[in-house]
Amino acid sequence: MISAWTGRQIRAAEQPLLDAGHGDRLMATAAHGLANAVLRAVRETRGRVYGARLAVIAGSGNNGGDALFAAATLARKGMSTTAVLTSARSHPQALAAFEKAGGTVLRLAAGGDGAGAGADDSAAAAAGPFVTPDEAAALCSRADALIDGILGTGASGGLRSPAKELVERIIGLDAPALTVACDLPSGVSAETGEVSGPVMPADLTVTFGGTKAGLLTDPAAGLAGRVLTVDIGLGPHLPAPELRRLEPADLADWWPVPQRTSHKYTRGVLGIVAGSAQYPGAALLCTQAAAATGVGMIRYLGPQEICRLVNLSTPEAVCSQGSVGESRVQAWLVGPGATGDRDQQARVRDALASGLPVVADAGALDSLPSDLGPQVILTPHAGELVRILAEQDVEVTREQVEAAPSDFARLGAGLTGATVLLKGATTVISSPSGALFTQDNATPWLAAAGSGDTLAGILGALAATVQRDLLAEAGIAEPDHWAAVAAMAAAVHGIAGTEAAAGGPVAASDISRAVPETVRALLELRQDG
Numbered sequence: 291m292i293s294a295w296t297g298r299q300i301r302a303a304e305q306p307l308l309d310a311g312h313g314d315r316l317m318a319t320a321a322h323g324l325a326n327a328v329l330r331a332v333r334e335t336r337g338r339v340y341g342a343r344l345a346v347i348a349g350s351g352n353n354g355g356d357a358l359f360a361a362a363t364l365a366r367k368g369m370s371t372t373a374v375l376t377s378a379r380s381h382p383q384a385l386a387a388f389e390k391a392g393g394t395v396l397r398l399a400a401g402g403d404g405a406g407a408g409a410d411d412s413a414a415a416a417a418g419p420f421v422t423p424d425e426a427a428a429l430c431s432r433a434d435a436l437i438d439g440i441l442g443t444g445a446s447g448g449l450r451s452p453a454k455e456l457v458e459r460i461i462g463l464d465a466p467a468l469t470v471a472c473d474l475p476s477g478v479s480a481e482t483g484e485v486s487g488p489v490m491p492a493d494l495t496v497t498f499g500g501t502k503a504g505l506l507t508d509p510a511a512g513l514a515g516r517v518l519t520v521d522i523g524l525g526p527h528l529p530a531p532e533l534r535r536l537e538p539a540d541l542a543d544w545w546p547v548p549q550r551t552s553h554k555y556t557r558g559v560l561g562i563v564a565g566s567a568q569y570p571g572a573a574l575l576c577t578q579a580a581a582a583t584g585v586g587m588i589r590y591l592g593p594q595e596i597c598r599l600v601n602l603s604t605p606e607a608v609c610s611q612g613s614v615g616e617s618r619v620q621a622w623l624v625g626p627g628a629t630g631d632r633d634q635q636a637r638v639r640d641a642l643a644s645g646l647p648v649v650a651d652a653g654a655l656d657s658l659p660s661d662l663g664p665q666v667i668l669t670p671h672a673g674e675l676v677r678i679l680a681e682q683d684v685e686v687t688r689e690q691v692e693a694a695p696s697d698f699a700r701l702g703a704g705l706t707g708a709t710v711l712l713k714g715a716t717t718v719i720s721s722p723s724g725a726l727f728t729q730d731n732a733t734p735w736l737a738a739a740g741s742g743d744t745l746a747g748i749l750g751a752l753a754a755t756v757q758r759d760l761l762a763e764a765g766i767a768e769p770d771h772w773a774a775v776a777a778m779a780a781a782v783h784g785i786a787g788t789e790a791a792a793g794g795p796v797a798a799s800d801i802s803r804a805v806p807e808t809v810r811a812l813l814e815l816r817q818d819g
């Protein structure tokens with residue numbers, strides 16, 4: 291499991307070490323980790339380190355300090371290094387080390403608001419010729435490696451002039467061969483992943499002390515590239531993480547595996563209320579996905595005509611037109627394609643009132659009861675979350691949700707009392723307690739109608755069969771179990787979908803077909819064989 295913290299949490303964890311006088315050691319460790327990561331990446335992209343052109347954009351704070359110290363190390367390894375200072379102030383010891391190692395210093399000429407490397411003549415260390423944003427951008431674009439050390443966790447808001455113009459210009463040119471963000475891409479929020487103004491997309495982000503929550507959350511996740519975390523010894527001082535991400539080993543350890551004495555009822559029965567005359571396909575897709583994920587039995591409830599279709603596509607499912615009250619199940623999946631049908635809507639209401647775990651998707655999201663619990667897992671995309679929030683008297687646009695998905699998933703969970711799985715390139719899951727998971731296992735080829743129905747089926751099957759004692763043993767707090775189950779489903783859906791797509795288009799039913807092999811491969815990772 292990957293844990294991630296907000297910038298504020300990381301800074302608080304650093305404070306006792308700063309108070310004890312270890313600030314220089316922290317920065318040296320961070321810079322060493324950054325330099326090593328750049329060295330490895332340059333070897334991979336270019337082969338030879340000696341003679342490679344390195345450009346560093348350094349801001350006024352410690353983030354610029356890290357970048358300049360790292361660049362000093364890289365200059366000593368034979369890289370030809372140039373630093374562009376965006377402010378009149380720079381970390382004095384780091385700048386001195388950089389100059390001593392033979393680095394060239396350029397100062398970014400002030401922008402319209404008077405800021406810039408020349409604005410403060412009292413900054414003794416910041417000596418060097420001035421360059422315009424256009425000149426600096428051309429130099430950065432030609433570099434074999436570019437380090438973005440403008441802003442770190444101390445930033446407020448997005449880049450300001452003239453760094454803003456510089457980054458805008460670089461984005462307009464050919465990208466450097468390799469861009470490495472120091473701690474985080476400058477201009478993204480380490481707390482929420484929100485992006486303000488222009489941000490230089492990184493191939494690699496080298497982050498210090500602990501992964502920043504914002505780097506694992508959209509939209510920043512799309513700008514961070516690969517994230518590498520450098521340990522600087524904050525471990526004992528770190529609080530409970532803000533956000534977690536499941537890895538294959540977690541899925542393997544927690545996957546519900548039948549025992550020698552298991553039978554279909556002890557494994558778990560999933561009840562499905564899906565499909566309508568208008569949308570029969572959703573019922574078929576989610577039922578297929580649930581069967582492929584592995585469940586003791588599926589009880590499908592719906593109109594006679596859809597029962598017939600479900601029986602043909604998933605003969606394992608037991609289909610009826612019965613009621614929720616007379617169906618014994620361990621969990622319900624309700625809503626895919628279940629719109630415009632009064633009987634289906636009544637079943638959806640009954641399932642939500644049953645107190646059992648319920649995955650509520652699509653058609654079930656429109657009229658939710660007010661007293662939900664964490665065992666109810668809502669699976670909206672951004673547009674559906676807008677409507678859920680509107681029911682709670684929160685008026686937001688889809689664009690606002692997409693700009694801060696983790697904030698709005700958490701708000702939705704808090705207001706409804708349910709667990710919320712918000713779909714997107716990165717899937718965000720929030721427990722009503724506020725605990726967050728994000729999963730980025732999917733491929734953009736999954737952005738197609740029907741792939742959400744498949745996710746709902748996988749999640750339904752897991753909700754019916756999950757062995758929650760395994761989650762408790764792994765330290766997941768009881769109120770957050772359903773968020774962890776939702777994260778497992780998002781991960782398996784993403785992995786199976788990526789396998790099925792194999793770099794090309796994928797139909798939703800192919801995702802289901804890839805699930806058994808995905809689970810088999812995961813189970814091979816199990817510690818206990």
Ligand SMILES: NC(=O)C1=CN([C@@H]2O[C@H](COP(=O)(O)OP(=O)(O)OC[C@H]3O[C@@H](n4cnc5c(N)ncnc54)[C@H](O)[C@@H]3O)[C@@H](O)[C@H]2O)[C@@H](O)CC1
Nearest residue numbers: 304317320351352353441442443444445446447448450473
């Ligand atoms: N917290 C930690 O554990 C460690 C932090 N380190 C580094 O220190 C960084 C944090 O350093 P700082 O606190 O100095 O913060 P920053 O390096 O983010 O710089 C903040 C400074 O930039 C200016 N500024 C703020 N917002 C701006 C904006 N929107 N546009 C232009 N200028 C702006 C302000 O003058 C402020 O003083 C981290 O990101 C990391 O790189 C490392 O040295 C090692 C340890």
Ligand SMILES: Nc1ncnc2c1ncn2[C@@H]1O[C@H](COP(=O)(O)OP(=O)(O)O)[C@@H](O)[C@H]1O
Nearest residue numbers: 713714715732733734736737739740741742743
């Ligand atoms: N750009 C993307 N990259 C990766 N996964 C995506 C992307 N867009 C959508 N997905 C995933 O595909 C699925 C689509 O779900 P949804 O929009 O509800 O489709 P449906 O029409 O099947 O209900 C979700 O699991 C979502 O996370």
Ligand SMILES: [K+]
Nearest residue numbers: 438441472474
């Ligand atoms: K940065």
